[in-house]
Amino acid sequence: RRASKYPPGPPGKPFVGNILDVSPQGAWVKFTSYKDIYGDIVYFHGLGNSVLVLNSLEVIADLLEKKASSYSDRPTFTVVGELMNLFQGMPLLPYGPEWRTQRKLAHSALSPSSVKKYHIIQEDLAAMLCREILDDPKDFFSAVRLAAERLVLIITYGLSADTADSQYISHADETMHMITKYTVPGAFLCDLLPWMKYLPSWLPFQREAARGREMIERLVATPFEHVQRDMAAGIARPSLTLDLLSSANSDPNTLHHIKWMSGALYGAGGETTYSTVLTCILAMVMYPDQLRKAQEELDRVTGTDRLPTISDRGNLPYVTALIKEVMRWRPVLPLGLARATAADDTYRGYTIPKGTIVIPNVWAIAFEPRGLYSPEIFEPERWLVSSKEDMPVDPADWTFGFARRICPGKHLAENSLFIFISTLLAMFDFAPPDTGHVKVEFEQGMVSYPKPFECKITPRSESKAMQIRERASQSTV
Numbered sequence: 001r002r003a004s005k006y007p008p009g010p011p012g013k014p015f016v017g018n019i020l021d022v023s024p025q026g027a028w029v030k031f032t033s034y035k036d037i038y039g040d041i042v043y044f045h046g047l048g049n050s051v052l053v054l055n056s057l058e059v060i061a062d063l064l065e066k067k068a069s070s071y072s073d074r075p076t077f078t079v080v081g082e083l084m085n086l087f088q089g090m091p092l093l094p095y096g097p098e099w100r101t102q103r104k105l106a107h108s109a110l111s112p113s114s115v116k117k118y119h120i121i122q123e124d125l126a127a128m129l130c131r132e133i134l135d136d137p138k139d140f141f142s143a144v145r146l147a148a149e150r151l152v153l154i155i156t157y158g159l160s161a162d163t164a165d166s167q168y169i170s171h172a173d174e175t176m177h178m179i180t181k182y183t184v185p186g187a188f189l190c191d192l193l194p195w196m197k198y199l200p201s202w203l204p205f206q207r208e209a210a211r212g213r214e215m216i217e218r219l220v221a222t223p224f225e226h227v228q229r230d231m232a233a234g235i236a237r238p239s240l241t242l243d244l245l246s247s248a249n250s251d252p253n254t255l256h257h258i259k260w261m262s263g264a265l266y267g268a269g270g271e272t273t274y275s276t277v278l279t280c281i282l283a284m285v286m287y288p289d290q291l292r293k294a295q296e297e298l299d300r301v302t303g304t305d306r307l308p309t310i311s312d313r314g315n316l317p318y319v320t321a322l323i324k325e326v327m328r329w330r331p332v333l334p335l336g337l338a339r340a341t342a343a344d345d346t347y348r349g350y351t352i353p354k355g356t357i358v359i360p361n362v363w364a365i366a367f368e369p370r371g372l373y374s375p376e377i378f379e380p381e382r383w384l385v386s387s388k389e390d391m392p393v394d395p396a397d398w399t400f401g402f403a404r405r406i407c408p409g410k411h412l413a414e415n416s417l418f419i420f421i422s423t424l425l426a427m428f429d430f431a432p433p434d435t436g437h438v439k440v441e442f443e444q445g446m447v448s449y450p451k452p453f454e455c456k457i458t459p460r461s462e463s464k465a466m467q468i469r470e471r472a473s474q475s476t477v
């Protein structure tokens, strides 16, 4: 039975509450359907927790922004967070002094002016991505993935692409795979019954936790120590970690924070970026007219004898609109990143208990009928109408999260998305495979990206293929 003082929501099931509703496996569509029944705040119990789903930008602003001191915490993941130590990195750190210290480091390293120095690396990697697709168009999935992962490792630690590939990427991939698998609520019984963390170390879940802790420590420590060694030898290449270490004191606490802040960027920055680029490729296969318009604009603005650069962005309104539409059409984090309440609260007369898991349902915002075009279709034109009232809310205002915990990698990510997508569209044509059938299915996990699909990717001309090879051969990464 639900007490009437809580916000409206589906009735709890005996023992487990709404256990299935809490699983992120495609829960966003269900949460959005609740909006018609219960309104824009929906409350229920699941996996031993109370859960509050926020289904509109208005309630997100009321709670995550205006009451930020109570709504900026993260839920506790006992196994991945505490036993595997992942809570030491910014995305899972509780809202408090340690998080604030790492956040300041991230701001200085990833501010709009700081990320300008990475433009050339991003452009180099976009050219290398195109060369890899030219060499093996069928394996475009791996090429996109590798480009986004290299980008984060190179910018964070100043590694060369070869070092990143040979020493770090496969371990980082394996570790991220494990983390994603285990950050699903209820992945371990111990997440529901935290006292289990005191059970003996020979139990299978404790052994798995120890293995995970070792993998995460290696992911975070090895490239960091690489930069420290190169710095001592005077051969460190420019990087975000080098910048932070150069201006830091030698206090072990400061070093600990730099290590964990840098380490968190790979996990937070790689998958989100490559998922968005893959979604764009899928959209281009499905919507040839929109691809054609983007290519016409690119040819007009950048000419036909060079690759785009980040400085072209201001002159490419259609491509910019197309990228916004990719982020709206299939948001990469459809449920954002969950928060937890740090104190009891009252909102619209309802009680929201301390420790409630708060989920911003970004999908509901993306698909809110607003503006001149139906939310179901892929239509970049919706971002080009003359009046703001006829336009939905810009994804830049919600796809990167909110208020005090808004994504610190936003400026870097926007540049990466622009240069990867505009270079791919300028250089290649995208079409359905010979069967004519395009598989449109998305992963239903926390990060939602297209499941492997086939398509035909061909260079737009022989001269474009040559430009790609020439530009990629000049890369310094």
Ligand code: HEM
Binding pocket: 090, 091, 092, 103, 106, 152, 264, 265, 266, 268, 269, 270, 272, 273, 276, 332, 333, 336, 337, 338, 399, 400, 401, 402, 403, 404, 405, 406, 407, 408, 409, 410, 412, 413
């Ligand atoms: C398309 C690309 C990206 C998207 C859509 C995205 C989205 C998000 C979202 C929704 C959050 C949660 C914010 C909240 O709780 O309200 C977040 C957090 C975070 N993102 Fe991103 N992100 C992207 C790329 C990046 C990149 C490239 C980096 C770093 C280089 C990065 C680093 C982080 C970090 C460290 C956090 C945790 C912040 C905190 O808890 O205080 N992200 N991101």
